[in-house]
Amino acid sequence: MPTLVLPVMLAGFVVVRLGLQVPFPIERGLVFPLALVPSLWALWNMIWIGSHMRTHLSIGLHGAVLPLLLMPGGAVIATCLGILQVGQRGVTWFHSFYVPYAWIVPAFACALAGYYLLWKYIVGFLNRVLGIA
Amino acid sequence: MNGNDEDRMEQLLKRAILPVGSSEPERDLWPAMSRRMEKRPAAPPWFDWVLAGGVAIFVVAFPAAIPVFLYYL
Numbered sequence: 001m002p003t004l005v006l007p008v009m010l011a012g013f014v015v016v017r018l019g020l021q022v023p024f025p026i027e028r029g030l031v032f033p034l035a036l037v038p039s040l041w042a043l044w045n046m047i048w049i050g051s052h053m054r055t056h057l058s059i060g061l062h063g064a065v066l067p068l069l070l071m072p073g074g075a076v077i078a079t080c081l082g083i084l085q086v087g088q089r090g091v092t093w094f095h096s097f098y099v100p101y102a103w104i105v106p107a108f109a110c111a112l113a114g115y116y117l118l119w120k121y122i123v124g125f126l127n128r129v130l131g132i133a
Numbered sequence: 134m135n136g137n138d139e140d141r142m143e144q145l146l147k148r149a150i151l152p153v154g155s156s157e158p159e160r161d162l163w164p165a166m167s168r169r170m171e172k173r174p175a176a177p178p179w180f181d182w183v184l185a186g187g188v189a190i191f192v193v194a195f196p197a198a199i200p201v202f203l204y205y206l
Contacts, residue, residue, distance in 0.1 A: 005206055009203070029204060032204060033203065033204055033205070033206060037205065037206065067205065070205055071205065074204060074205055078204070093197075093200060093201050093204070094200060097197040097198075097200055097201065098197065099197060099198065099201065103195060103198070106191060107191070107195075107198050107201070110187065110188050110191045110192075110198070110202075111202065111205065113184040113185075113187055113188050114188050114202065116184065117181060117184060117185055117188070120181070121174075121177070125174070128169055128172075129166060129169045129170050130166075131165070131166075131169065
């Protein structure tokens, strides 16, 4: 799935940063989604393939667990790279998007639901087509 | 390095590196993959529709979350 999104994100980066000359260094924000997330998805998929015969956990539920690892890790990396500022009442992403703390819990639930659906329908489909699950 | 050395080097390399077998698969893999792609999956249960609707409502109500979600994809 991240591999499918990668070209779109790269095209968006080229348009925004090089074409529209946006001054914000969005390449810092791309390190995590372009370098780490695809590898983590692949690793998570391999873990599911290796373990589901024993655990009988569905691929959707297995995928929904991934944000529990990704979100704190991604937030730490974003803070270190200066694209996430932690404030008293909320956080600011990319120097532009303010997210109050009250929104973080529903956003997290939303991420779990989104990951569940993506893993169940897209990763599951690709695994079936490739004959690895 | 003269011609003899080059020939000797070529012979040594050929002996050291085993010839690679046929790189083509033994059978056409596409029909099997095509059959799997054409297989229609079962209809999503109502619970998945509810989840998808919840995600859509959240994104519409709070569009600032979109770049954050993309960051985690």
